[in-house]
Amino acid sequence: MKIYDAIVIGAGYAGLTATRELLKAEKDVLLLEARDRVGGRVYTKYYDDGSYLDLGAAWVGPTQDKIYALAREFGVGTFPTYDEGKSTLYFNGKVKHYKGIIPPLPIGSLLSLDFAIKRMNKLSKTIDLEKPWDSPNAAYYDSMTLATWMQKQMSFKTARIMFKLAAEAIWAADPNEISMLHALFYTKSGRDLDTLINVKNGAQEERILGGASLPALRLAETFQDKIRLNSVVKNIIQEGELVKIQGEGFEFVAKKVVVALPPTLAGRINYLPIMPANREQLTQRMPMGTVWKTYAIYDKPFWREAGLNGLSATNDGFTTVTFDNSPKDGSKGIMMGFVLGNQAKAFANLSEEERRNSILDSFAKFYGEKARHPITYIDHSWATEEFTRGCYAGLMPTGAWTSLGKALREPVGNIHWAGTETSDIWNGYIDGAIRSGERVAREILG
Structure with missing residues (x-):
């Protein structure tokens, strides 16, 4: 042989x-x-009309030198994730649109949130990436969940809710499922928390032309x-x-x-x-994280006409984070919503019609009634993929x-x-x- x-x-x-x-x-x-x-x-679904959807990993950003080098080598371009205009916060039943990266929260909650992010960045710098178990206080941080640390750090409930939304988007898991040591390791591995969260100068800065x-x-x-x-x-x-x-x-x-x-x-x-x-x-x-990607496709990105960038966050419903995933030329409007962590596990129990209605209902809360009437709706669960069993990562x-x-x-x-x-x-x-x-x-x- x-x-x-x-x-x-x-x-x-x-x-x-x-x-x-x-x-x-x-x-x-x-x-x-x-x-x-x-x-x-990484799975790009291609359609006969030349359009495509990234049903798996989709974004690239600064310091991700290896994927950029590979894309360049094979003549594959990138383009910026659309983030011009205002972001959307749907919180406590109210819609607020805002400029920049700071959501319109009460000042106490904002300061508490900012302090927790800075504290986590500072702690992550102490981690030995090659041997996380040898990091200072490794046993202490490995004995608690990220949720436990959040509870200790932030006295304001609103700050904890916003931090949790960000954590779910980063890990596709509830903060109570992750060791604090792992959260610190992962944060340093991707530079810092700001990089992992942000579009500009962040992990979501660009998409790959032609699909990931x-x-x-x-x-x-x-x-x-x-x-x-x-x-x-x-x-x-x-x-x-x-x-x-x-x-x-x-x-x-x-x-x-x-x-x-x-x-x-x-x-x-x-x-x-x-x-x-x-x-x-x-x-x-x-275990793997748990995530669904949900897509609604429209004839145009109508939210842009209202000065919105398609970025939204909410603690209401199944989809807690959305992005404008329209093609580079804006020839179609593609709204992508993540369903993450525990929401994703509950979402799995719904019928296809219930899932669709739930997502479009959320999109309508963020972007108006037009969002209820896409040309196409599609969703994808990585937990049901036999040769993946979940996403983003272990x-x-x-x-x-x-x-x-x-x-x-x-x-x-x-x-x-x-x-x-x-x-x-x-x-x-x-x-x-x-x-x-x-x-x-x-x-x-x-």
Whole structure:
């Protein structure tokens, strides 16, 4: 049987990058992907009329140098997220439109919110990104949830509500699901909280022209013959110096294997010998976030005519954050609403019609009655995707980083781990996935 130098499992940005780097080193590589497409959690749905929707990751921003470099290499452009005009706050049954990034809240709540953001940024600077468990006070921050810390920091209820909305948008999880140490790690990984929240100079600054899948598709074209789609890996068997990869109707052998999957999916593969206890425990303790993306498509972005930028926040209903996702030329109006964390879990219990009515009802509260009548409505849940099981990324609950964090990237024999969850920079983002692919290739090449 042929022996590959390396087999990579998972053709998201991490797996594609690892494959490319190993091929550059003239290694014989095979990339296996369970789906019928590449891209993983980045999925652009293309329509016959040339339009497209990013149903997964969509934005890029400053210091995400790896995704920008990849896009440039393949002639893929970017364009600014539309944010001209006023943002919208729907709070306590009232609509308020405002300029800039500061929402119109009572002064006490604003000061409390500002203090908490600055405090979190300051604390995040103390985190060791490569070894979060070695950070000062790591055990203390890992013993509490982000929600517990918020309660201690902010005496104003309105400030806590606004911070919670931001946290849900950043992690696609309720603050009570996340360790404070993980929140601090993730914040520093993406520079600071302001960067993670903002459009201008933030993680939502730009979108990829032609869809976020395009750089992945172009990269995959350069080694198409090395990719095998519709190949669900069931077993990974280490025997001596070699590793067997098995699935329905196939078996391959390699010297090295890269598992470029979220930890919860990596944990669903059968390993022989079984994984070390800490690695096994880690994959049990890293749930994915929960998010739906909802889209309403209109013949034009009518909210712009009213001087609104499509950015809104609310603590009412299922969708708590919206963005203008219209194409660069504004030829259609595309309003995108996130349903996040616990709202996303409840949203999953609704029928398609109930989901649609709920979202359009929220859009109408923000942008008027026109919002109730889109040409098309579409929503997408990542929790029901068999080969994802949630989004944006795997999360660390209390205690996980300090007791099991070392097992996240540590190779097991000839098995190596990649994926955005293993990245120390831009963890949870496309850029982090690319960085993890480069890191794992360096690991293998020595």
